Structure formats: C-alpha cells, structure tokens
Amino acid sequence: MKEIFVDLDKCVGCLTCTLACAAEHSNSKDIVGAMLEKVRSRIAVESVGGKPVPLMCRHCEEPACVDACMTGAMQKDKVTGIVTNEGHEQKCVGCWMCIMACPYGVITPVEGETRLALKCDRCGGKEVPACVASCPQGALIYDEAKVVAELRRHNAAQLAMSKAV
Amino acid sequence: MSNCQTCSSAAQCGVSAHASVNQMHERTKELGVTTVFDRYQQQQPQCGFGMQGICCQLCSHGPCRITPKAPQGICGATADTIVARNLVRLESHGIAAYTHHLEEILKTIKATAQGKTPYTIGDEQKLREIAGVVGLDTTKPTNALAEELADVMLHELRKGSDEPLALVKLFAPKTRLEAWEKLGIIPGGPLSELRDAMTKTMSNIDTDPVDLLLTALRLAISTGYMGLVGTITMQDILLGTPSLTKSEADLGIIDEENVNIVAHGHVPLVATAVIKAAESKEMQELAKKAGAKGIKVYGSMCTGQELMQRSATSAKGYAGQLGNWITQEFMIATGAVDLVMMDMNCSIPGMKAVADKFHTKLVSVDRILRMAGVEDHVDYEPEKVSEQAKELIKMAIKQYKQRDKSSVVIPKGKAPAVAGFSVETILGALGGSLDPLLDAVKQGAIKGIAAVVGCTNNRNGHDSQGLTIMRELIKNDVLVIAAGCMSSASQIERLQTPEAAEEAGEGLKAVCKMLGIPPVLNFGSCVDIGRIGVAVTAIANALGVDPSQLPVVASAPEYLEQKAVADGVFAVAFGLLTHIGPVPPVTGSALVTKILTEDVESLTGGKVLVEENPVEAARKMLEHINQKRAALGI
Numbered sequence: 001m002k003e004i005f006v007d008l009d010k011c012v013g014c015l016t017c018t019l020a021c022a023a024e025h026s027n028s029k030d031i032v033g034a035m036l037e038k039v040r041s042r043i044a045v046e047s048v049g050g051k052p053v054p055l056m057c058r059h060c061e062e063p064a065c066v067d068a069c070m071t072g073a074m075q076k077d078k079v080t081g082i083v084t085n086e087g088h089e090q091k092c093v094g095c096w097m098c099i100m101a102c103p104y105g106v107i108t109p110v111e112g113e114t115r116l117a118l119k120c121d122r123c124g125g126k127e128v129p130a131c132v133a134s135c136p137q138g139a140l141i142y143d144e145a146k147v148v149a150e151l152r153r154h155n156a157a158q159l160a161m162s163k164a165v
Numbered sequence: 166m167s168n169c170q171t172c173s174s175a176a177q178c179g180v181s182a183h184a185s186v187n188q189m190h191e192r193t194k195e196l197g198v199t200t201v202f203d204r205y206q207q208q209q210p211q212c213g214f215g216m217q218g219i220c221c222q223l224c225s226h227g228p229c230r231i232t233p234k235a236p237q238g239i240c241g242a243t244a245d246t247i248v249a250r251n252l253v254r255l256e257s258h259g260i261a262a263y264t265h266h267l268e269e270i271l272k273t274i275k276a277t278a279q280g281k282t283p284y285t286i287g288d289e290q291k292l293r294e295i296a297g298v299v300g301l302d303t304t305k306p307t308n309a310l311a312e313e314l315a316d317v318m319l320h321e322l323r324k325g326s327d328e329p330l331a332l333v334k335l336f337a338p339k340t341r342l343e344a345w346e347k348l349g350i351i352p353g354g355p356l357s358e359l360r361d362a363m364t365k366t367m368s369n370i371d372t373d374p375v376d377l378l379l380t381a382l383r384l385a386i387s388t389g390y391m392g393l394v395g396t397i398t399m400q401d402i403l404l405g406t407p408s409l410t411k412s413e414a415d416l417g418i419i420d421e422e423n424v425n426i427v428a429h430g431h432v433p434l435v436a437t438a439v440i441k442a443a444e445s446k447e448m449q450e451l452a453k454k455a456g457a458k459g460i461k462v463y464g465s466m467c468t469g470q471e472l473m474q475r476s477a478t479s480a481k482g483y484a485g486q487l488g489n490w491i492t493q494e495f496m497i498a499t500g501a502v503d504l505v506m507m508d509m510n511c512s513i514p515g516m517k518a519v520a521d522k523f524h525t526k527l528v529s530v531d532r533i534l535r536m537a538g539v540e541d542h543v544d545y546e547p548e549k550v551s552e553q554a555k556e557l558i559k560m561a562i563k564q565y566k567q568r569d570k571s572s573v574v575i576p577k578g579k580a581p582a583v584a585g586f587s588v589e590t591i592l593g594a595l596g597g598s599l600d601p602l603l604d605a606v607k608q609g610a611i612k613g614i615a616a617v618v619g620c621t622n623n624r625n626g627h628d629s630q631g632l633t634i635m636r637e638l639i640k641n642d643v644l645v646i647a648a649g650c651m652s653s654a655s656q657i658e659r660l661q662t663p664e665a666a667e668e669a670g671e672g673l674k675a676v677c678k679m680l681g682i683p684p685v686l687n688f689g690s691c692v693d694i695g696r697i698g699v700a701v702t703a704i705a706n707a708l709g710v711d712p713s714q715l716p717v718v719a720s721a722p723e724y725l726e727q728k729a730v731a732d733g734v735f736a737v738a739f740g741l742l743t744h745i746g747p748v749p750p751v752t753g754s755a756l757v758t759k760i761l762t763e764d765v766e767s768l769t770g771g772k773v774l775v776e777e778n779p780v781e782a783a784r785k786m787l788e789h790i791n792q793k794r795a796a797l798g799i
Contacts, residue, residue, distance in 0.1 A: 011213075012212065012213020012214060012216075012217075013210030013211060013212055013213050014212040014213055014214050014230070015210075015212065045210055046210070047209030047210035050209065050210070051210070052210035052213075053210075136214075136230055136232040136234065136235070137213075137232060137233070138233065138234070
C-alpha cells in the first residue's frame with residue numbers, strides 16, 4: 001500500500017500542492033479554473049515558527065474519523081485503503097465528530113454546507129495524487145513505506161559520511 | 166513570531182518593541198479590524214521561491230521556479246540570472262520613487278524663486294556654495310540663482326546615461342571615483358540609468374548575472390548622488406538645513422483637545438505649508454469655533470522626520486513624531502486623528518480599514534498616490550499650496566466635529582528627543598571643525614560610526630532588531646547615526662536623548678556628556694541616508710583616506726521596500742560593510758550571494774553582511790570596525 005510521506009526539510013511553503021489539489025477537484029481541472037470555481041484545497045500547509053509543515057489525511061489503518069462517524073458516511077475502502085465520505089455523503093448529518101476525532105485536523109466542513117465534511121480522497125485512487133505530482137521540491141513522496149524507509153536510510157548514510165569527512 | 170530571538174528590546178514579548186503599539190494592537194483586535202501583524206500571520210507560510218528570489222514572472226512561458234528538477238527557466242535562465250535580474254528590478258522601483266521626490270523639490274524651488282509659493286529659500290549659504298561648485302555665477306541674486314541651480318539639477322536628472330553625472334564627479338571622494346571608473350560604473354542621469362536598467366531586465370536582454378550586478382551598482386551611484394545627496398541638498402536649500410532642536414515622539418503625544426492632522430509619507434512640502442497655515446489667525450479661529458483648543462500637525466514616517474529635523478525653522482510648530490511604517494494603522498486606531506495627509510510612498514491600504522472604524526479622513530496630497538476608497542485628493546502644486554493647505558485644515562476641522570470622544574484610546578507613552586543633526590550641526594557643535602570628533606575616534610573613545618537606517622519590519626518584531634543592534638553598538642562605544650524608520654524606533658525608546666549616554670560604553674558616554682549629545686544621532690528620513698554619505702565623505706577627506714578604510718559600517722536591519730534596496734547597494738558601492746536584514750531575496754543564487762557578501766569587497770571595498778541574530782550582527786560589525794582601526798594604525 002502506497003502512502004504519502006512528507007520530507008519536511010524540502011518543503012519551501014510555496015503552496016503549489018494546495019493549488020494542485022484544488023485543480024484536481026475542480027470541473028476545469030486547472031488552477032485558474034479552480035480559483036474561479038472557488039474550489040478549496042483538501043490539504044494544508046501550516047506554519048510553525050516560519051517553517052512550513054504540509055498536512056494531509058494519513059488514510060489511517062484504524063481511522064478515528066470512521067470510528068467516530070455515527071452514520072457511516074465516512075468509510076475506509078478495504079481494497080484501496082482510501083478513507084473518504086465521497087459516494088455516501090448523503091448520510092452525513094453534520095455532527096462533525098470526524099473533525100473532533102481526527103488527530104491531524106485535516107477534515108473540514110464544506111463552506112456553505114451544514115452537512116458535509118471535506119477531506120483528501122487521494123484523488124480517487126489516481127496513480128500519483130495531484131499534490132505529490134505537483135510538488136516542485138520533491139517534499140511529498142508517494143510510495144510504499146518500505147521504499148521510503150530505504151530512501152531515508154540511504155540519505156542518512158550519505159549525511160553521516162559527509163559529516164565524517 | 167518567526168525567527169524570534171530573545172531580544173533585549175521588547176518591554177514584553179509583544180508584536181512590537183514599543184509598548185504603545187502593542188497596546189494599540191490589542192485595541193484593533195477589540196475593534197475587529199486586522200492590521201499588519203494579523204495579516205502577517207495569515208500569510209504564513211510564505212513561499213520559499215520568492216524568499217530566495219528564484220521565481221521569474223517576466224514572460225508568458227512562466228512563472229518559472231528554479232528547483233532540483235528544473236535548474237533553469239523555460240528560456241534557459243539560471244537561478245543566478247533570475248536572482249540578479251529581480252534584484253535590479255527591485256532597485257529600479259526604489260530609484261523611480263527617489264527621482265519623483267527630487268523632481269517635486271526642484272519644481273518647488275523654481276516656483277519659489279518666482280515668488281509663487283509660500284516657501285522662501287531656507288539656506289542661502291548652501292545655495293551659493295553648491296551653485297559655486299556646479300559652476301554658476303554666485304554673484305546673482307538669491308532667487309535667480311536658486312532657479313538656475315534647480316535647472317542644472319533638472320538637467321542632471323534627465324541627462325543621458327552616456328553623459329557622466331556632474332554631481333558624482335564633484336562630490337565623490339577621488340578614491341571612490343577611481344574605483345568606479347575602473348568598473349565602468351560612473352553613471353549618467355538617473356532617469357536614463359533607470360530606463361537602461363529596466364530595458365536590461367526585460368526577458369532575454371541582459372541575462373549575465375555579473376553585468377546585472379554591475380548595473381545594480383551603477384544605478385545605486387546615480388541614486389546616491391541625485392536621489393539621496395541631490396534631494397537632501399536641494400531640500401536643505403528650500404526648507405533650511407537641519408538645526409538642533411528638541412522634540413517628542415510616540416503615540417502618547419496625541420492631544421485630544423486639538424484638531425489633529427498627521428503628515429504621513431516622505432515629501433515634506435505639503436506638511437510644511439500646512440504647519441505654516443495652521444498658525445494663521447483665520448485657521449486657529451475656525452478650530453476654536455469647532456470646539457478645539459487649536460490645530461496640531463504631527464509627523465509620521467519620513468515626512469515626520471523631515472519636519473522634526475527642521476522644527477526650529479521652517480517646520481516650527483511641528484507637534485512631534487507618532488511613529489514609523491508599522492505604526493500607521495495604530496496611530497489611526499487612537500480614534501483621535503482627524504486627517505491623515507498621505508504624500509508619496511509608504512501609505513498602506515490597511516490604513517483605510519482602520520480609518521473606516523472612526524471619523525478619520527485619509528487624503529492623498531500627491532498626484533501619484535491613490536488608494537481604493539479614498540475620495541479626497543489635494544494633489545500638491547507648488548503654486549497652489551497656500552490654498553491647498555487651508556483646504557486641508559478645513560477638512561480636518563470638519564472631521565474633528567465628527568470625532569466620537571468615547572472611542573478615543575491614546576497610549577500614555579511619550580519620549581523626548583534631541584534632533585536636527587547634520588554635518589553642519591555637528592560642525593557647529595564642534596566649533597567649526599571635525600577634529601574633536603576625529604580625535605575621539607583616533608583615541609578610541611569612539612570606536613567607530615554605524616549608520617543604522619532604513620525601514621522597519623515585523624518579521625522579527627517591529628523595531629526590535631534595529632533597537633537591539635543600536636544598543637549593542639553604543640554599549641561598545643560605536644556612535645550610531647539613525648535615519649528613516651530607524652529614527653522613529655530610537656526616538657520612541659529614548660535613545661535620542663543625552664540621558665541615553667548612560668547606556669553607552671565609557672568612551673562614548675564621556676564624548677556624549679562633553680558635547681551634550683545623544684549616543685544615537687538623528688539624521689532624519691530615509692532620503693537623509695544621503696546626509697550620511699556626505700558625513701562619511703567629509704570624514705574620509707579630513708583623514709585623507711577612502712571611505713572603505715574608515716571604521717564605519719551601515720546597517721539596514723529591518724529593510725522593507727525597494728528604496729532600501731537602492732540605499733543598501735549604494736552603501737556597498739560607497740565602500741561600506743552593509744548589514745541587511747531580513748535576508749534579501751538572493752539566496753537562491755550561490756553566485757549572486759557570494760558576489761554580494763564576498764567578491765564585491767575587492768571591487769568597491771564594501772560588501773553585504775547578512776546576519777539575522779541582532780547581537781551577532783552587532784558583534785560582526787564591531788569586528789569589522791576594529792579591523793579597519795587596526796589597518797589605520799589607531
């Protein structure tokens with residue numbers, strides 16, 4: 001199962017990922033169109049002490065939001081692992097327990113709707129999610145956990161050697 | 166607050182180093198209106214591409230950003246080209262604004278010489294001296310000579326880039342001229358230089374980062390001698406050279422019982438006319454009829470500094486300085502300001518939202534300044550300014566009648582300040598010669614001189630960087646000269662009082678006490694950075710050395726806008742170590758960064774120092790001063 005990983009050091013806070021997310025979820029499929037349609041991004045870049053921190057749904061193995069959802073609007077797909085309310089949003093009653101439960105704060109109410117939560121749907125199973133594809137710095141990585149671990153190990157080894165020299 | 170370092174300046178950990186501004190920020194929150202501090206937070210995180218200067222938006226192929234995946238723009242431009250080009254474009258903006266200021270002054274001198282304005286030539290001695298230097302017949306009557314000199318300056322302003330600027334040849338130290346000639350950067354008229362720079366920085370014309378940086382130096386020299394030195398000299402001739410004076414600063418000086426007018430911006434022409442008109446019986450009576458005690462004209466930003474510097478002469482009646490760039494929304498939030506006259510530069514749209522919470526009226530007094538929602542324009546015309554001044558005061562009186570006394574909140578803080586310093590004032594204080602000052606430097610009582618100048622910024626807490634640096638420097642016996650927003654910063658925190666000598670090191674303290682001067686001398690507005698150039702030139706000439714050999718440094722610790730970019734590059738061209746904070750948008754290019762912070766020293770003797778920790782920055786400047794002292798054998 002591929003996951004979205006974040007290499008914090010590489011993020012420069014340009015917000016391209018948020019624009020790409022909005023474009024992907026717009027009718028026009030482009031950034032300018034998404035702005036005209038007022039489509040919101042499902043991922044966010046927070047700032048801590050001036051350092052950017054991208055945050056998006058982790059599509060948890062045991063999602064607190066799904067557990068908290070009393071109507072079954074929020075579900076985790078057994079095959080793809082994607083956590084989303086899309087396709088069953090009519091069940092949502094706007095109790096916002098999903099927002100309360102999510103430890104990352106990446107579920108938000110849809111503006112102007114009293115009964116609809118908005119969150120990352122991992123672009124509906126796209127080969128590479130739009131945010132990851134758009135990141136100019138390579139700060140977002142979409143891969144298997146073990147591949148990412150290998151990559152980080154390799155980088156750590158390189159760093160250790162460069163400091164030893 | 167990003168990059169917050171525990172600083173010694175903030176009375177408490179607030180958004181500003183000034184208690185008055187922190188208090189007014191709480192007030193704006195109560196009023197439900199956002200200000201610069203809130204919007205700064207909303208803008209986080211800010212884009213790293215822009216911060217590093219590696220975003221190019223010049224052509225429709227773009228925007229291009231330089232990334233590991235895309236090390237060149239679509240046209241092939243590298244990070245080096247993009248960064249250098251962006252820097253020259255920033256600087257060009259600043260130069261454009263400086264030339265506007267100079268042109269307004271020159272137009273005014275001509276109209277004044279023809280007897281069409283309320284102003285009179287304020288410094289005849291300087292007029293004759295400068296007229297003599299540029300080769301005019303100084304036996305002519307004052308007005309005729311003033312008009313001729315203004316014409317000479319207008320000609321200089323519009324000279325081609327292939328005609329060397331006379332003012333550079335006449336005023337620059339010989340050693341500087343040699344250095345600049347070697348680099349081929351003796352400039353022509355600033356308007357032509359500006360045109361060349363803008364042409365070069367169009368897509369695909371000048372894409373050589375090194376040539377672009379040389380262009381930056383050339384532009385800065387043109388600005389230095391016209392936009393800075395030229396402007397202050399002509400302004401002195403028109404409004405009088407600054408002379409020693411006592412004044413006050415901080416929001417606590419606002420007096421509720423008066424019609425309150427604020428002069429905000431950079432060009433002190435309308436403000437001077439308004440101060441004069443406010444004293445007339447006709448205006449005083451109108452104010453009294455409206456129920457006010459009288460009329461007060463306060464200063465804000467650089468216009469305020471210009472007025473403070475001349476408050477013993479052409480700006481007699483000036484009521485004191487409210488603050489700098491960041492203070493502008495907060496002075497309105499007191500609810501006791503009736504009219505803000507905005508002249509060229511530094512009027513932020515955020516003022517309008519705060520003004521709309523009160524009765525405060527914003528009015529543009531310069532044809533090039535406009536703001537959404539501001540309907541009133543009394544665009545300065547030298548021949549009409551007497552009437553315009555009255556019109557503005559009447560507007561203020563009308564607004565005063567609508568003031569809601571119950572919503573007025575004025576902080577208590579007010580600080581005394583001694584101002585009006587200039588080369589002439591210092592010479593006067595020293596009995597006509599720089600020798601006592603130079604002896605103090607030679608003997609080490611004063612280790613060196615630091616010009617702490619330029620804007621203010623809230624990346625590190627409003628004014629806190631600048632104040633920490635000033636305090637560290639004076640503690641180490643470095644005499645500080647302040648100009649621009651940094652002047653307000655030091656005034657409000659009482660560093661421009663003789664008593665502040667107690668904060669200085671033993672050597673500087675003794676000198677201050679002997680002369681009765683503050684350890685931080687107010688040289689005035691940001692354009693008065695030209696005055697610092699004149700002072701450094703005088704010191705270099707007196708010692709028979711090049712400015713780059715002097716124990717002198719410059720610091721723009723909280724630079725904000727494009728004029729400051731031009732000032733900073735000028736200081737580097739002039740041969741000074743120039744500390745700049747926050748980090749300017751050049752770090753995306755290793756080449757440009759290296760040239761500005763290292764290589765340029767072998768060409769001009771100056772270089773950029775980037776250091777965000779204010780204590781560390783002061784230490785490095787001190788180290789530089791000590792190196793220069795050692796090299797001079799003092």
